[in-house]
Amino acid sequence: MEKHVVVIFPHPDDESFGAAGTIAKFREEGVRVTYLCGTLGEMGRNMGNPIIANRESVPEIRKKELINACKVLDIELKLLGYRDKMLEFEDRKEVASHLKEELEQLHPTLVITHYPGYAVHPDHNALGAATIEAVGMMEEQVRPEVWAQAISDNSFAMLGEPQIKVDIANYFDKKMAAILAHETQAKGILGNFKEHSTIAKDLSEAAQERLGKEEFYVWDF
Template sequence: MNEHILIALPHPDDESFGAAGLIALSRQKGIPVTYACGTLGEMGRNMGSPLFANRETLPSIRKRELEDACEALDIQDLRMLGLRDKTLEFEDEEHLANIIEKIVNDINPSLVVTFYPGYGVHPDHDAFGAAVIRALKRKPISERPVTYGIAISSNRIEEIGEPDVGINIISVADVKLKALKAHRSQTEGMLKQMEEGLLKNNPMMMEWFEKEYFWTYKWSD
């Protein structure tokens, strides 16, 4: 199988926080990356720091930020799915799975990255991750791509164990930072603190740009 990565996440900036290093390293190797982004994150609470957005302008701002982040990451196949932010948990599960299945059938990915259902903290994260898993389960086990879950809940280690994939991203840390900076409305205030922490060699801040961790989804039909 030819390599092709599908990043399937619900919000602009999910890709930059959770998988920018993996994406950048893959693109350096010439591996195609498709990003299926569920929403425009139009219900996000942050409006810039200092303030420059409002509820009416935020959707178009976040759309542009998403495009800028994809340019920074060299993602050349961005698919904006047009779903409504903060409502994915109420969407019909089969409908969401149908949307993902069409993309999977179109690109035949060798690797899928999404939120690990139940461990994404945000209801949209969990609902979208569950839809991805539902779509992939429609294939025979032997035909399913390797699937990495992003888990961020506080109980993740206790319940699903240590991550079995750890990727050294130091060589592309600058790319990850550039992608995060593209999402200005959401990240500007946070990144000021991050950059200060990096200058002070704060271990927690440094790890953001040293490694990315994933949990390989274990199929159990």
């Protein structure tokens, strides 16, 4: 059984859309979970539907949404302070050193992050790569396992079957509650899922179709 899981993603809502079911399962088992969130997602295009934010107010609103989502999931939160859409331009070794310091303080047994090169968004790929570099820099005897989440369309063809498949059926309602805590993002993203679905009748079905399973690759160091 894991003792402490640290989730490292770049944006508010990445934890909810990507791994909330897995997080909820760990919390039900009594496992401590900490989210290291890279940015405030301040350059995101979604401002709510109806609109509740503007370019000036969105950072603080997304921060509050993130705090609310973490309360829903009952997890600890630490903001890393990077700038949205700029992570790919940060010095990777500096980011990795920063993350290594954080991880050495938290002593995780498992780290969850994005699979670099297969995570669609440049911030996802950059922070995923820095996270894996950070864990690789740790002493082997204290090095946590890494689960990397690949979300690009070609990930299965290129990487094969994920080793970790988490059944989140019992936690899907919790996942949806966490997603909906991100008010500026939820309806726009869920609506996009429905728009591109040929079978979903409503947002709930579209969410279930796209988000009803969580799978991870175990990183081989």
